Amino acid sequence: MGAAADGDAYWELPIPAQGDAPAEAVDLTKSLNPGACGLCHLRQYREWRSSLHARAVGPGLLGQLPYMDIDDAEYCLTCHAPRAEQQARILTEPDAPQPEPAIPELSLLPRAPPEPGGVDCAGCHVRAHRRHGPEHKPLTPHGPVTGLALFEASDFCAPCHQFPPGTGELLGTPLQDTHREWAASRHAAAGIGCQDCHMPGGSHTFRGIHDPETTRRALRIDLTRTAQGIRLRVSNTGAGHAVPTYATPRVRLQVRSVQDPMHQVEHIIQRTLALDPDQGLVQQSDTRLFPDQSVTLDLRLTPAETGTARILVEPDAYYHAVAYPALLAELPEDAHHQRRQLRQAQADSGTSAYVLFEGDCGVWSGQQARCRLREGGLGPTTDAASRVDR
Numbered sequence: 001m002g003a004a005a006d007g008d009a010y011w012e013l014p015i016p017a018q019g020d021a022p023a024e025a026v027d028l029t030k031s032l033n034p035g036a037c038g039l040c041h042l043r044q045y046r047e048w049r050s051s052l053h054a055r056a057v058g059p060g061l062l063g064q065l066p067y068m069d070i071d072d073a074e075y076c077l078t079c080h081a082p083r084a085e086q087q088a089r090i091l092t093e094p095d096a097p098q099p100e101p102a103i104p105e106l107s108l109l110p111r112a113p114p115e116p117g118g119v120d121c122a123g124c125h126v127r128a129h130r131r132h133g134p135e136h137k138p139l140t141p142h143g144p145v146t147g148l149a150l151f152e153a154s155d156f157c158a159p160c161h162q163f164p165p166g167t168g169e170l171l172g173t174p175l176q177d178t179h180r181e182w183a184a185s186r187h188a189a190a191g192i193g194c195q196d197c198h199m200p201g202g203s204h205t206f207r208g209i210h211d212p213e214t215t216r217r218a219l220r221i222d223l224t225r226t227a228q229g230i231r232l233r234v235s236n237t238g239a240g241h242a243v244p245t246y247a248t249p250r251v252r253l254q255v256r257s258v259q260d261p262m263h264q265v266e267h268i269i270q271r272t273l274a275l276d277p278d279q280g281l282v283q284q285s286d287t288r289l290f291p292d293q294s295v296t297l298d299l300r301l302t303p304a305e306t307g308t309a310r311i312l313v314e315p316d317a318y319y320h321a322v323a324y325p326a327l328l329a330e331l332p333e334d335a336h337h338q339r340r341q342l343r344q345a346q347a348d349s350g351t352s353a354y355v356l357f358e359g360d361c362g363v364w365s366g367q368q369a370r371c372r373l374r375e376g377g378l379g380p381t382t383d384a385a386s387r388v389d390r
Helices: 005-010 034-038 042-049 070-080 084-092 106-111 121-125 178-183 194-198 212-218 317-330 336-349
Strands: 130-133 145-147 219-225 229-236 250-257 264-269 271-276 280-286 294-300 307-314 354-361 372-375
Touching: 034 042, 034 121, 042 121, 070 084, 121 130, 194 212, 212 219, 212 354, 219 307, 219 354, 229 250, 229 307, 250 294, 264 294, 271 317, 317 336
Parallel strands: 130 145
Antiparallel strands: 219 229, 229 294, 250 264, 250 307, 271 280, 307 354, 354 372
16 A cells, blocks of 8 residues: 555555564563553653554544444554554454553563554554664664665655545545645645654654644634725645645634624635435535635624634544444444443544634724734633534
8 A cells, every 4th residue: 555666565554463573682672562662762652652643543443343344444443553463452352441552660571561552663663573764773672773765755654644546535536635635735846745744853743633733834824904804814835735634624714793793704624524324425515725725714894893713623523523423323222332432432522622823803993904813722612613513
């Protein structure tokens, strides 16, 4: 599934079982558990633990697996838990609780905890118990590290962030089309790749639309008081792909009058999907912002009126409002464990919304002027209009 010749070989998915560790390897390095890696690579481990990669196998996925056929389950796990060892354990024990990765205490090193789910250290860096990375290192506690240029190329991310042709397509476009979107952008032409934005300085946090700062770097916001009212213009100037690039997030642009809150306009930025009982998954609209595209929202006001603007980001809107409710409705009544998992997933997906920006525009002063913008952040959005499940 890789997007480059060396990527094809490196990203054979699922990643084949590692086999026996070399006899000469230090005992600790024979473990594939991220906690063992974290003893020496503490910064990378802590960053990874905070990432969505570490949580790629969670209650939302585990609650579905028992009711999928084996082909669908294996397809999902190809990216959510890419190593053969992970998949074998998850598929044979889908109801078993997934152990939390933790840094083992020194006294516990001989019995490191079992490997967790998710896209972990070994999933990216280990093949046949041999370590790989962006730099060649001839001598380490786990033997030589083979340096591969692939680690610094966007092709490294393509196996999971670019669905192949004919897979998961709606209206001729894959549900995950990120690599192709990037390849057509000026960012690719300028040599700005995935790692530059999502792994700055070698960070392993893999921040994306769930992170307000990352989203702010992607968008340019212009809020202006005009003689006619308020104009809000949002441009995708910083992302080398569509915003959002996949179908689960939603971005809401809202402008309203202070004097008459019912006088408002709203625009949704989203690839909007619905579940049709006869057709299955269908696309209703696609209003996403592709690289260097903009959208403008105008609200007419009298010269004496003032107004506000708000940009809301709901990273898990589709899961929360559509996917999890539909799955819960289909589960058998006696599927108590799966119901608990999916309810937990739905609750979690309802907490990720945040206010990206808010703005205030005063009365018409006789000349066009920029309005005051302030940054929002993570936390509950209390206004009814901002609820993820509206």
